[in-house]
Structures are given as C-alpha cells and as structure tokens.
Ligand code: CTP
C-alpha cells in the first residue's frame with residue numbers, strides 16, 4: 137500500500153567545466169529544483185549560494201522555468217515578489233513553493249531539503265473580497281463551508297485560539313466554543329479580512345469577537361490576548377496540558393499546589409504520575425514536535441506490514457489531519473480493520489503484540505470495543521465512539537522515513553517517538569468511522585448539528601439514523 141522510502145542517490149564528485157545539465161543529473165536531491173531570486177540577494181551572493189547548494193547535492197536552476205519547484209528569495213515582501221513571479225508566465229504557480237531564505241539556510245545546515253513549513257512561505261497577498269460584487273453567503277455550518285488548508289486570517293484565528301483555550305481552562309464552555317466557531321468561519325474565507333465592515337455578512341461573529349478583530353486591525357495585536365499570554369496561570373496550564381496524558385483538571389491541581397514547571401512536578405515525591413503521563417514526560421520533546429506526512433506514511437508502512445501478517449484481508453486507511461491534506465500533525469491517525477466481520481475484535485491486540493515484539497512500542501493504551509448496535513443512536517456531541525482503539529507511542533527509525541525524520545537541532549539519534557492513534561471498527565461501520573475521525577473537530581460537530589437540525593437525522597461515528605423514518609441509513 138505504501139512505498140518504501142527511496143534511498144538517496146550517492147553523489148558523484150563533479151568534474152571541472154561541466155555544464156548545469158550534467159550537474160543536475162549528478163545531484164542527490166533530484167526532486168527539489170531551486171531557483172534563487174537575484175533581487176535583494178545580489179549577483180555575487182546568489183552565485184555563492186548557488187555553488188554552495190550544488191556542492192551539497194542540490195539542483196539549482198539558473199533560469200526560472202516550469203522545472204523549478206522551490207523559489208527562494210531574500211526579499212520576503214510578497215508585495216514585490218509575487219507580482220514579479222506572476223509576470224514570468226509560468227504555467228502553474230500554485231505548484232511552486234515560494235520560500236524565504238530561511239528554508240534555504242535550514243536546508244544547507246541539514247544537508248538536505250527540509251520540509252516546507254508555513255514559517256518558510258512567502259504568501260501571495262490575496263485580494264480582499266470585492267465590496268460591490270455579491271458575496272456568496274457563508275454557511276453557519278462548518279460542514280457546508282469549503283475550507284482549504286491555507287488560512288488567510290491567521291492573525292485573527294491564532295488570537296481566537298488563545299482566548300478559546302483560556303475559556304476552556306476556566307470551564308466557560310459557551311465562550312470557548314464561540315471563539316472556535318468564529319475561527320472556523322474565518323479559516324474558510326479565501327480572502328483576508330482587512331476591516332470589521334467586511335465581516336458584516338459572516339455568521340458566528342459576535343460583539344466580543346469583532347472587538348478583538350478591531351483591535352488587531354488597528355494595533356496589530358489584541359491586548360486581551362497579550363494579557364492572557366503573559367498570565368502565569370494560563371502559561372502554566374498550557375505548559376502542563378502540553379504533556380500527553382495531562383488534562384486541564386490535573387494541570388489545575390498542580391498549579392494550585394504552587395507548581396510552575398516540569399521540574400517542580402517531577403520533584404514532588406507524592407505526585408503519582410499514571411503510565412500515560414510518565415510516557416508523556418519521557419518522550420516530551422519528540423511528541424511535542426510536529427509529525428510530517430512522510431513520517432505518517434512510514435508509520436502506515438509499519439502498521440500495514442504488521443496487520444498483513446495477521447490477516448490478508450486487512451483494510452488500512454490514513455485519517456485525521458493528514459487525510460484533510462495537512463502537511464504536519466500532532467499525531468498519526470489510522471483506521472484499521474478487516475473485511476471479515478467480527479475478525480476485527482482482536483486485530484489491535486495482535487498489532488500491539490507485533491509492534492512490541494519488533495521493539496517499536498514505547499507506550500500503549502488499549503480500549504476494548506463497547507460497541508453495541510442496539511444502543512444506537514447516541515446523540516451526544518463529541519462523545520467518543522465505542523470501537524476498539526488504542527493510543528500509542530511508537531519508535532520510528534529514520535531509515536524508514538522518506539527524506540528523513542523531523543529532528544530537533546543537535547539530535548544525533550536515528551529515531552524519534554511518534555504519537556499514533558488506531559481505531560478498529562467492524563467493516564460495516566468503516567465509512568462512519570472514517571467520516572468521524574477525519575475531523576476537523578468543528579467540521580464533525582457541525583456535521584452532526586446539520587444532520588439534526590436541517591435533516592432530522594442523528595449522526596455519530598457509528599451510524600446515521602433517520603428520525604422521521606425511524607431507520608438506520
Ligand atoms: N476522534 C474521535 N474519537 C477519538 C479521538 C479522535 O472521533 N477518540 C476524532 C476527532 O474528533 C478528530 C479526529 O478524530 O476529528 C482526529 O483527531 P486528532 O488526531 O486529535 O486531530 P487532527 O485533526 O488529526 O489534528 P492533528 O493533525 O493535530 O493530529
């Protein structure tokens with residue numbers, strides 16, 4: 137199902153006087169074709185960086201053509217770079233990574249092309265929605281909004297997330313949800329909000345939300361958000377809940393005892409950490425570092441190999457954020473089952489056993505199935521489903537990952553720990569499980585709300601139930 141990572145080609149020594157075509161053929165990283173923009177960089181620095189990159193096995197194109205995959209510019213002002221790029225009559229700019237120099241320097245340091253992250257991108261300034269033209273009405277339901285991975289309104293949505301999380305810590309659920317809803321609406325816009333007036337036809341934006349937006353538009357920041365970010369309690373709760381297995385309740389308990397740092401917690405002789413929290417602390421650095429798509433695929437290969445030894449009729453499907461097209465995630469989510477109904481019962485146990493034998497299992501929390509068709513439908517939002525599932529931490533070897541591991545600087549290990557979630561429904565529940573685990577959380581929440589309020593149906597991770605016909609679909 138998954139391809140084994142291709143080994144990088146060994147680099148040949150370059151001969152003097154070779155042309156760029158033969159140099160290209162010799163390069164180690166054939167898939168990445170860099171073009172360095174001369175403007176702001178200057179001719180001599182460009183030439184120096186070109187030689188540096190080529191000496192490290194990178195392909196650097198002299199001319200900007202359709203062959204280029206990575207445009208690198210020292211001028212990170214998108215207002216000057218993008219119009220120039222658009223004037224170069226390339227066939228499809230949307231497939232080109234337009235990056236600032238930090239991606240290049242990081243790649244030189246690592247000796248390989250590092251994965252592209254948002255921080256590297258020089259994004260095109262999108263035109264604001266036309267004032268006069270009729271704007272399509274934005275639905276109040278996330279499941280009715282077409283939302284891309286790109287977020288044109290990050291300055292607002294990052295602020296909303298801080299506020300939402302703070303309300304979550306204070307158990308004010310309504311306000312927490314309101315800010316998450318507002319963020320979800322702004323994320324769906326193919327344009328950047330430049331004035332509060334432009335939001336007048338948008339749903340789910342209340343007084344408080346608009347006041348925060350206004351402040352950000354006026355001053356570039358929200359004072360309310362800054363206050364929260366510098367608040368000791370909020371900082372501490374955020375720190376503690378960033379540990380796998382530590383929820384807001386435990387974090388609050390530790391905070392009330394006067395604990396402020398991990399070393400404070402770990403130095404308390406009477407604090408009992410459960411197994412999950414112990415693993416959370418042990419692998420903290422690895423787990424809090426983003427997981428790349430290549431790492432997610434490598435995890436898939438491991439599960440795929442394990443499950444096919446157990447049964448030839450296995451079904452394995454990537455879900456969660458990676459299924460939505462995200463490049464990075466906090467974990468890897470897979471649905472795994474078998475076409476033989478009933479055989480899925482022990483599937484996860486066998487997979488866990490196999491991972492343990494291979495020395496790949498660093499932590500496992502298995503929850504057996506409590507699924508009972510006769511108890512359907514459940515109509516509580518966000519309720520966990522009843523299928524067998526496990527929350528794992530796996531040891532992932534760098535050699536299994538195409539392009540290498542996401543590593544911290546100075547990390548000399550050849551492996552990292554990765555959080556992995558597996559869920560194993562009976563095959564006839566596969567579609568609902570996939571739908572329920574693909575996310576995002578707001579999408580799922582609104583899909584259920586839409587089903588209930590607009591279609592008189594009940595939806596959860598197990599089934600869709602038609603209330604008017606008293607019938608499972
Ligand atoms: N989910 C679920 N039941 C669980 C755990 C998760 O239904 N017991 C669903 C969540 O509602 C979510 C999806 O599975 O929609 C993925 O969850 P998670 O991994 O937490 O989020 P992602 O969207 O994958 O984000 P990230 O990339 O940060 O992992």
Ligand code: MN
Pocket residue numbers: 456457458465466467468469
């Ligand atoms: Mn996930």
Ligand code: MN
Pocket residue numbers: 456467468469557
């Ligand atoms: Mn998950």
